[in-house]
Amino acid sequence: MKVFNREVVADVLKQGIKQLPLQLSEEQVEKLLDYLALLNKWNSVYNLTSVRDPMEMVKLHLLDSLAAVPAFAGASNVLDVGAGGGLPGVVLAISRPDMKLSMIDTVHKKTAFLNQVKAELELGNVTVYTKKVQELEVKTKFDVITSRAFADLSDFVNWSGHLLAEGGQFIALKGTAPAEERERLPAPWKVQKLEPLAVPGLDAERHLVFIQADENAETV
Numbered sequence: 479m480k481v482f483n484r485e486v487v488a489d490v491l492k493q494g495i496k497q498l499p500l501q502l503s504e505e506q507v508e509k510l511l512d513y514l515a516l517l518n519k520w521n522s523v524y525n526l527t528s529v530r531d532p533m534e535m536v537k538l539h540l541l542d543s544l545a546a547v548p549a550f551a552g553a554s555n556v557l558d559v560g561a562g563g564g565l566p567g568v569v570l571a572i573s574r575p576d577m578k579l580s581m582i583d584t585v586h587k588k589t590a591f592l593n594q595v596k597a598e599l600e601l602g603n604v605t606v607y608t609k610k611v612q613e614l615e616v617k618t619k620f621d622v623i624t625s626r627a628f629a630d631l632s633d634f635v636n637w638s639g640h641l642l643a644e645g646g647q648f649i650a651l652k653g654t655a656p657a658e659e660r661e662r663l664p665a666p667w668k669v670q671k672l673e674p675l676a677v678p679g680l681d682a683e684r685h686l687v688f689i690q691a692d693e694n695a696e697t698v
């Protein structure tokens with residue numbers, strides 16, 4: 479486990495947040511830092527992320543997920559598929575306490591960690607599922623289904639399309655989203671928008687891919 483210097487990490491986080499169109503309270507920033515401390519503490523046990531350095535975790539995990547938060551402006555009931563250690567799910571849940579946030583992963587030790595985060599950070603808006611997303615059934619479908627570093631776009635929509643409410647959308651956080659991958663989407667799904675994502679302190683290509691059923695979408 480790398481040493482977690484909360485003061486130094488907080489400084490990088492706060493500087494990054496200033497560069498984003500986001501208003502977070504001091505309490506929310508503290509919860510983000512608590513989450514990062516838990517991720518750092520339990521990573522060696524649960525194997526939650528290959529990123530081991532807390533300073534790198536701030537940029538590659540927290541700020542990367544925070545940069546996507548404004549894209550969820552109109553959302554009220556969101557599912558994060560393949561949430562792993564909670565990205566972007568936990569960051570969304572902390573940033574938008576008004577929103578219901580569900581996370582699903584097949585790996586029990588990861589969802590055990592997510593339930594621990596939920597309890598320790600008192601995230602009353604969070605629900606955690608341990609199963610394949612293809613096998614999940616819910617009473618109320620989601621208005622947004624998101625994922626980060628999860629799967630090919632076609633697999634993402636094929637495996638979770640049954641959980642999306644009518645008129646809802648997928649938002650995938652990707653490094654690149656090659657045209658070939660976007661064009662291979664099965665009907666009725668179409669890429670509505672491909673948006674470059676600027677992550678403070680990160681010099682890497684990042685994108686948000688918005689996908690909707692054809693009747694709502696303009697093909698890019």
Ligand SMILES: C[S@@+](CC[C@H](N)C(=O)[O-])C[C@H]1O[C@@H](n2cnc3c(N)ncnc32)[C@H](O)[C@@H]1O
Nearest residue numbers: 560561562565582583584585610611626627628
């Ligand atoms: C590369 S990790 C990404 C984790 C996290 N989203 C992140 O960005 O750090 C992909 C995750 O998807 C989960 N996964 C793979 N297939 C799945 C499925 N069919 N349903 C739910 N989760 C799945 C894996 O267990 C893994 O934790």
